[in-house]
Amino acid sequence: MFEIVGPTLTLRLPEEADVAALFALGSDPETTQWFSWGPYRGEDEPRAWIERAAAERAAGERLSLVIARDGEAVGVTELTEPSRRDQRAMVGTWLGAAHWGTGVNAESKALLLYLAFAVLGLRRVGAYANVDNARSQHALEKLGFVREGLLRRWHRHGDRYHDVLVYGLLREEWADDVAVEVRGEVPAAFAGFGE
Numbered sequence: 001m002f003e004i005v006g007p008t009l010t011l012r013l014p015e016e017a018d019v020a021a022l023f024a025l026g027s028d029p030e031t032t033q034w035f036s037w038g039p040y041r042g043e044d045e046p047r048a049w050i051e052r053a054a055a056e057r058a059a060g061e062r063l064s065l066v067i068a069r070d071g072e073a074v075g076v077t078e079l080t081e082p083s084r085r086d087q088r089a090m091v092g093t094w095l096g097a098a099h100w101g102t103g104v105n106a107e108s109k110a111l112l113l114y115l116a117f118a119v120l121g122l123r124r125v126g127a128y129a130n131v132d133n134a135r136s137q138h139a140l141e142k143l144g145f146v147r148e149g150l151l152r153r154w155h156r157h158g159d160r161y162h163d164v165l166v167y168g169l170l171r172e173e174w175a176d177d178v179a180v181e182v183r184g185e186v187p188a189a190f191a192g193f194g195e
Contacts, residue, residue: 002184004065004111009104011065011077011111013057013187014050018066021073022046025096034130035094036157060084060189067095067108074099077108079116079125079190087194088124089116105139110178113143117171119182121194124171128155128164137165145169 004011014022023043025031032038040046049064056062060082067075075095082089091112095104116122127145129136141147145167153161185191 002187003182004115005181005183006107006111006178008069009074009107009111010068011108011115012068014053014064014066014073014076016047016050018050018073019043019047022049022066022076025073025075026094028097030097031094034133034136036155057187058189063187063190065112067093067104069099069104074104075108077112079112079120081126082190082193084193086124087122088126089122090126090128091116092127100135106143107178109139109143111180113169113174114176114178114180115182117174118176118180119186120190121192122171123194125169127167127169129167130155131163131165140167143169144173144175146173 002013020043023040023046026038026040026046029039053062053064057064063079065077066073067077075093077091077093079089080092091109093105093108113125116125127140128151129140131150137147146169148166148168151164151166154164155162
């Protein structure tokens with residue numbers, strides 16, 4: 001078991017029991033409009049993602065966590081592109097549209113940033129936002145992320161390439177202002193990451 005528990009949310013490793021909820025969330029075209037995948041067409045897709053997430057976690061390539069409220073999955077947040085040498089990673093989050101504007105994004109990011117900076121010892125966390133996704137840009141800036149530049153034709157969606165903005169947050173800029181409890185052991189491939 002590995003969980004990061006906050007005031008109203010828990011971040012935890014994805015499991016088979018999350019398939020139906022993730023399918024319901026990810027089958028909404030509004031939810032997936034900025035993604036390189038989706039919308040989900042069947043439960044085999046979130047099930048395959050859960051299996052892939054376990055393999056990527058074991059390899060130290062990506063740490064994917066389900067965002068749960070009252071035990072039910074409401075989205076996913078991840079540390080991606082980890083660099084042990086540089087003590088950095090990227091963060092990505094997606095939520096079902098019903099949870100937009102409810103504070104779930106801010107709290108889940110606060111929990112993930114606690115994991116990144118206080119537990120793993122990272123020095124920097126970055127994020128990408130599509131140039132047309134003002135909601136994502138605003139949410140990152142509200143959390144203290146600094147817009148650092150534009151990456152042209154960076155992200156592919158089907159046959160189309162999209163420009164993205166890159167954001168960064170340094171450990172010394174991080175506002176550790178949410179009550180957090182970490183339960184269980186950090187997945188082995190990420191233990192001692194920032195040392």
